[in-house]
Ligand SMILES: Nc1nc2c(ncn2[C@@H]2O[C@H](COP(=O)(O)OP(=O)(O)OP(=O)(O)O)[C@@H](O)[C@H]2O)c(=O)[nH]1
């Protein structure tokens with residue numbers, strides 16, 4: 001990655017990308033938080049422009065984690081399964097509201113025998129993406145365990161969660177809508193934002209990663225502003241939230257499934 005090269009034009013985020021389902025979204029506001037927009041306009045984003053946000057992608061073997069990352073980062077799709085051994089990562093540079101912002105996407109192994117290597121890379125994540133296959137209900141059940149393992153290495157109140165159903169192209173509309181009901185329930189229980197994607201067709205892949213970039217950026221700027229306010233008045237001030245901040249209006253508690 002060349003940090004000095006301009007950001008690709010198709011990685012510029014000028015408006016807040018919308019959620020996939022309002023019932024399971026991190027928030028449903030139509031625009032970036034107004035304090036984030038004004039901080040960007042006035043160049044008061046502190047260290048955010050130099051930051052690299054770590055995103056970890058976890059889930060059962062062969063659910064499509066590597067294909068999801070490759071579809072977005074390289075616009076490729078491989079129909080042959082090659083298990084990830086340990087971990088791999090890709091860097092993606094964005095520009096959000098005129099501020100440079102980089103994501104480091106950690107692709108971890110789902111196979112049990114590689115899991116202990118992969119889990120040593122979980123620490124320090126700003127977002128956790130838990131992937132399951134929409135055609136495999138067991139992989140949805142296992143997402144609770146993947147979340148619990150990832151949260152052992154991260155502070156639950158400081159991490160944002162996405163639950164992603166993969167291989168949407170392989171299910172009929174009827175099968176998909178039955179599965180979506182269960183997935184929305186699991187996402188609400190975890191306080192995760194739900195998405196369904198296909199890496200084969202590319203459906204929703206770009207929208208999903210743009211949403212990840214936008215929400216991690218927004219939370220980084222809000223954290224920076226809170227730190228700034230705390231320094232100025234010697235006390236932490238919470239940036240005002242509204243009822244459209246579904247999961248973000250209250251600090252995250254440990255999800256029930258992980259207690
Ligand atoms: N039809 C279809 N097949 C997919 C899709 N995504 C992945 N696959 C296939 O599913 C298999 C597994 O995909 P991977 O991305 O390697 O799975 P993984 O989750 O990275 O697996 P591990 O690295 O072992 O944890 C491959 O044969 C892919 O071609 C999709 O969106 N649609």
Ligand SMILES: [Mg+2]
Pocket residue numbers: 065066067082083084107108109110
């Ligand atoms: Mg893989």
